[in-house]
Amino acid sequence: MIRTRAVPNADGSFSITGTKIFISAGEHDMSDNIIHLVLAKTPDAPDSTKGISMFIVPKVLVNDDGSLGARNGVTCGAIEHKMGINGNATCVLNYDGATGYMIGGENHGLQGMFVMMNAARLGVGVQGLSQAEAAYQNGIAYALERRQGRALSGPSEPEQKADPIFVHPDIRRMLMDARAYTEGMRALSLWTGLQVDLSRNSPDEAERQRADDLLGLITPVLKGYGTDKGYEVATNMQQIWGGHGYVRDNGMDQFVRDARITMIYEGANGVQAMDLVGRKLASKGGRAVQAFFAMVDANCAAAKAEASIAPIAERVEKANGELKAATMWLMQNAMANPDNAGAAAYPYMHLMGIVALGDMWVRTATHCVRALADGSAEAGLGRAFHEAKLVTARYFAERYTPDAGALRRKIEAGAESMMLLGAEAFAA
Ligand SMILES: Cc1cc2nc3c(=O)[nH]c(=O)nc-3n(C[C@H](O)[C@H](O)[C@H](O)COP(=O)(O)OP(=O)(O)OC[C@H]3O[C@@H](n4cnc5c(N)ncnc54)[C@H](O)[C@@H]3O)c2cc1C
Known part of the structure; x- marks a missing residue:
């Protein structure tokens, strides 16, 4: 227009x-x-x-x-x-x-605009991550400092009148959620950057094409899911600050206010979801999404060979199965009623986001378990660093992947109850 x-x-x-x-x-x-x-x-x-x-x-x-x-x-x-x-x-x-x-x-202006927008969407995804990361660092600092209540398992610092709020499982829930997202999303952003490089510079034509397919598929997910979660993490870190999070002098509100734009500009996240489901899934006969499924399955299979992390890989593999089933449902139900695709798009984008981060955690866990076994962990970032990664990978598998099943059920519910009420019912 x-x-x-x-x-x-x-x-x-x-x-x-x-x-x-x-x-x-x-x-x-x-x-x-x-x-x-x-x-x-x-x-x-x-x-x-x-x-x-x-x-x-x-x-x-x-x-x-x-x-x-x-x-x-x-x-x-x-x-x-x-x-x-x-x-x-x-x-x-x-x-x-x-x-x-x-x-x-x-x-040819629109093609030109998309060259800029595709790069900008990845930039905004990373912006969502960076807001969450800054908020997270402030969340940790406050959780370790602020004293309120006692640990449920008995006082952690009996000589003090109260324990740091860090001891409370609900605070830990928010910190671990933030950690699983920020570290996973950082890995996903770097992996995506690698696909950019491969799609442009690989000497192998097949590898260039595969990287380009995966890049196109993941761009709306990195932007849409990445910024939704980034905002959620920013607001959870504000929550850790309690009433002081709401007071402007402390700056936690700014992370929330700043992070909010990432869900809107460079195409609102609902439009990212439509790009994923409406364009990227069907493009070239579904080549990109098939490559994505195969990549996740291969990484899970490799991880399952390591007994200590097999349960992590099994959960991510199961989430990938939910994504495959949801994709199949879309193929069968979106043609007959396009609103089914529109109604499914948002949960589908989140479902793929969980599997994409899950894939990063499976790779991370596989690397860490091997580095701990062959001693390279000590020579590198240290045992504690690698062990903490394994705990966070487990947290992700236990606490993020169960949502995959719920998202699939939402997708398969179709558009009917969403679209039944007309404008007159909303005007009343
Ligand atoms: C602070 C800020 C800075 C900006 N900077 C720039 C800039 O530098 N350059 C520039 O060109 N633009 C810029 N923008 C514009 C920005 O990219 C748009 O505002 C954004 O893409 C959303 O478009 P819109 O405002 O037209 O919303 P609309 O398209 O009107 O969307 C409103 C709602 O409807 C939904 N929606 C719309 N169409 C569909 C559909 N087909 N299917 C499903 N849902 C749909 C959206 O998801 C959204 O929730 C900026 C915006 C802001 C707020």
Whole structure:
């Protein structure tokens, strides 16, 4: 529905007129110039997404010798008042016959936008992780310091009037949840980065293609599931701070406010889920998701050979089984009623997120158990580090993977009860 117009000039440039909202860092004085990438429609373009072109529009026009020239016709009309990320001005930008230069060819703007967005989605996934990580470090510090109540199993520090809240299982639940997510998500982010590298640089054509398939599949999951969990962890860490978490002076509210945007921008998470279920699953006959299933199964099979971590691998393998069954259900039920796909998309994205993190924990556990056995743990990050990883892997398997079954049941419930009530029932 883009209304911004791009009218060709005699010199090959374009005159851009229109308004853009929600432009991150759209105006600032931290650099001499700002180069905007702008989507607009040329005069005879088709009235659909097929008629969108992309333009470079500098804030300050650049002379032939590279020096800065006249101010271009793009101005900031307003700055949004937001609940978080206040270090980044979100601008309304007005384009009044601004000079722009087309890139990527006429009517190919959307493809250009996706090049940027795919990278940005991965960046936002990591942003969700980083908010959670910072909140987690503050959560641990407070849990070890704040005294309230006694350990259920008897005082841990009898000489003190109360124990640190760290002794309470419910505090430990939140800390272990955060640990299992942040460490697992860090591994998943690095694994995804590796797929980016392989998809571009592997000398082997088959490996490039497989990496590209897996990257496309996991991008909406890393963004959608990763930021949902990142926000949940940030709010749980605020919870550890009790009333002091709610008081602004202590800063725990900022993690929650800042993390909230990650679920919205670069495509709201509901749209990420639709990208996963509507586009990525069926793409190339399901090649990507089949490669994902096989990869997880292979890692679980390898881990099961190590007796001490076999129960971890079995749980992740079972979650992968739930994901396979949910995928099969979608194949059988989404064609007849597309709302079934829409209703299933969100829980499906979370189900795949659990399996993807589970896969990371299975790999981590396999590595750690071997490093502890062959002595390389001592030479590296130490026994305690590796042993803690194994405990966290077990926690993940015991506390995250059971949700896979529940998510599958939600998917298989279909769309009916979700879609039955019409607008009049909500208006009442
Ligand atoms: C602080 C901030 C900074 C931003 N920075 C930039 C920027 O620099 N550049 C830029 O171009 N944009 C930027 N944006 C825009 C941002 O990417 C969008 O706001 C975001 O993608 C959501 O789009 P929307 O606001 O149009 O919501 P809508 O598309 O109206 O979505 C509203 C709700 O409907 C759901 N929904 C919509 N369509 C579907 C569907 N087909 N199926 C299922 N559910 C659906 C969504 O999931 C969401 O929950 C920014 C936004 C904010 C708030």
